[in-house]
Amino acid sequence: MALTIDQPIEHKQQSLAARLFASQTFWVVIAVILACVFLSFATDAFATSKNLYNITRNITFVAIIALGMTFVIITGGIDLSVGSVLCLSSMILAVTMHAGYSIEVGILASIATALAIGAFNGVLIAYLGFPPFVVTLGMLSIARSLAMVASNNTVVFQFGPDHAKLLSLGGGAWVFGIANPVLYMILLALITGFILRWTKFGRHIFAIGGNEHAATLTGVPVRQIKVAVYMISALSAGIAGIIQTGWLGAVTTNLGTGMELQVIAATVIGGANLAGGVGTAFGAIVGAALIEVIRNSLGLLGINAFWQGVFIGGAILLAVLFDRIRNFRRSD
């Protein structure tokens, strides 16, 4: 039978259902839903508006950075410095505002700091060929230390003339009673999803993660894009830092300690591949949600908080296990 030209073009790889079942993100969504249903019946406290408000808000800080981390991980890189960058950005914001500057100046200084750190990471990685792991591990130490220097290791909780504005920015609920951080997260997720799917930049990020050599040979500006992804990652940490400062109303120098691991866990659980070439914005959010639901449920079920690490670590391994099983099946 002769094929017309339109048949192969219209032919989709797999049906929608098959694609759905093959997607790690889909199974994580199911896990989150099942956990929520279970917790609604098992505990009285879960399905209360106050608890749901708390959960959704807690998801956001990890989720926002996970969005930025997704860019880095798709290129096959890693950014371990995000927790420290979050702390430094928060501290720069706090110190600037405490010194009497307006919230605009504070946010500008904070964002600029984050972007500068991201650019520094990116240039070392893309142009000087440093391994991302090492560069960002160094920055993890440097950024936190700079935060201590900036604040003289004190707690900042007075933010000058715009104090109230900052607290409302992070702690308010301007639309339909949804916590502001959740709104920011949704907005940033939409932007991330759009960039990854619809822009040349997004396409090139996937190409670099798939085969960096091929990307170079076909004229993709690999180095510039790598610098950009580390700047995006740092920027997302900066944004999360600003929002978290507004929500907490105080900044200490141990803010965001260990957060890089939660962020990477969220990204990986959501379906991003540390080897590069795979990742979605939705996956990052869902991964962050699963982690938070686990955390929250352990508390509600009265399980000792020390067990948290076991469950979150287990979720990471389980997510990757699904991925392995699918690969085994494919190679058969």
Next chain:
Amino acid sequence: MAVLELTNISRHFGAIQAVNDVSLSIEPGQVVGLMGDNGAGKSTLVKMIAGNFRPSHGTMHMDGKELILHKPAEARQHGIEIVHQDLALCNNLTAAANVYLGRELRRGVGPFRILDYASMYKRAGQLFAELKSETRPRDLVKQMSGGQRQAVAIARTMLSQAKIVLMDEPTAAISVRQVAEVLNLIRHLRDQGIAVVLISHRMPDVFTVADRVIVMRRGRKVADKTIASSSPEEVTGLITGAIEQV
């Protein structure tokens, strides 16, 4: 008129003379087999045509005009396309995405431009149809056979108005059945008036598909003759040095 003409091209790296005083011309719609042992200077010669290296001496002309290349992108602008030995494909992307890698189509105005998936799928589908390949634009490259992957890499060279396609060992690592597929792809390029330079170690491939064979040894061109007037035995002798020069 020759689409590409090299005159007395040499290239040395320090004291090593990789390519020594090579002149050759390539006609449109001609398949030229470029043969030689490892280190004979094939790759260096091709890299000069592709814009990776500049010649130390000699000149290149394309359609009668002098051709000076500073980087690979310029070679592409002049209609010189390369199919790399490893094909330079991203496994995680679709066939169409790979065809358009680095020159994606977009629609929209000014800075608000988004990827034009529909046009890319359509055009990639047309290219695969022209190549008589069963490759489908939406398929992921990681699920493809060696022959289909070749089709993707070759379709890439047909996006712009290529005049000459350089193929580096396209049949080195694929199955016998797929070799036939690739040789067919080369014929399709030729039929469209595109000159193909086929760098290969495989004697049967060159004798099946090429019109002319050029043999290099130790940086020099030792033979340049039509396939009809040569034989695999002669070429083997030229490659190894058993036959000095013809």
